[in-house]
Amino acid sequence: MRQTLFRIWLEKPWAFWTEFADQPPYFGACWVALIGGAVFFLYHLIRGHQDVLRDSVNWLIWGCILIGFSIAPAIGILPKFMPVYGYGAMFLIGFVTAVGFSCVRAKAVGRDPEIIVDGALWIMLFGVAGGRLAYLVQYEDKVFAKANTLPEVLFAAVNLTEGGLVQIGGLVGGTLGFLLYCKRRKVNFFEFADLMAPAIFIGIGFGRLGCLLNGCCYGDRCDLPWGIQFPAGSVTFGELAYRGFVDPDAEWTFSLHPTQVYSSINGFILAVVTGTYYWYRRFPGDVFALGCILYAITRVQIEFLRADEMGQLGTGFTISQFYSLGILLLGIGILSTGQLRAKETPAEKLKTA
DSSP, rough: SSEEEEEEESTTTTTSSSSOOOOOOOHHHHHHHHHHHHHHHHHHHHHHHHHHHHHHHHHHHHHHHHHHHHHHHHOOOOSEEEEEEEEHHHHHHHHHHHHHHHHHHHHHOOOOOOHHHHHHHHHHHHHHHHHHHHHHHTTTHHHHHTSSHHHHHHHHOOOGGGGOOHHHHHHHHHHHHHHHHHHHOOOHHHHHHHHHHHHHHHHHHHHHHHHHTTTTBBOOOSTTHHHHHBTTTSSSHHHHHTTSSSTTTOOOOOOOHHHHHHHHHHHHEEEEEEEHGGGGGTTHHHHHHHHHHHHHHHHHHHTBBBBOOOOOOSSOOOOOHHHHHHHHHHHHHHHHTTHHHHHSSSSHHTOOH
């Protein structure tokens, strides 16, 4: 578990990788900017975007960034460092990887990758909003415990630094966002949902690794060889100690199911399955429907091994399992109406979508 991967050192922007006892490593801001710039230009070099490489404005921007970071300590306008959180880093890696995969797949089947890129922004914005809304509903008492005034309530509602997002709420929100985007662009939702279904699970795979680094979404007691323990000071340790399952003076939690890893592996497997099934689908929407069905079934099973959520509505089912049942019914409904949708949508229209 590593909530903070490292800190971008703004106070000493040209310092290389520096480690201190009991602290995350520090890495100079200028080095981060240089690596980011190198990746940016290398990408466009590989893609043959000569216009980008020849554009002096791009070089000027990166030069100004380096100069700005270099003189910032003398001016004193920036904080000493900026943390890079493990969850956020995995979220970003998953998002970029998923969009990249979808663009490659779109080109392979003759679709416009621009629709994927633009739609991904809608998915991200609505996904974050949906994930946050689900978190507020599920953990209302915790989030607003210290909020007494309207400004405090509003700040608590959007303060993601305190955690968090509910992934299944993000999936629902992202899907709704992409549906609205497709209606706005007047393209067939199910055609592009099938293209992006594997990308959704790629994002889940990386996102759950972020959960492992953050220490959330932990499992129940595990006596198997691959069980994991979390140290004192971690999110998992704090929650288990608060609930009376761990001695506050202990150094580690007892062994737990690595449900974050289970979910990550499940996500990558579903990405392969839906990506492969795309070439064998019968009707538009079949891949998306299969993804909904398989994700719902596997999510319900994994939830039984988790210990961070309690049963809801007087049952042993968690709120995520209730969400999953809804997603399962949605998938079955889409899969069973494929032939009907195909009759309503002429093949010529799908080709021009």
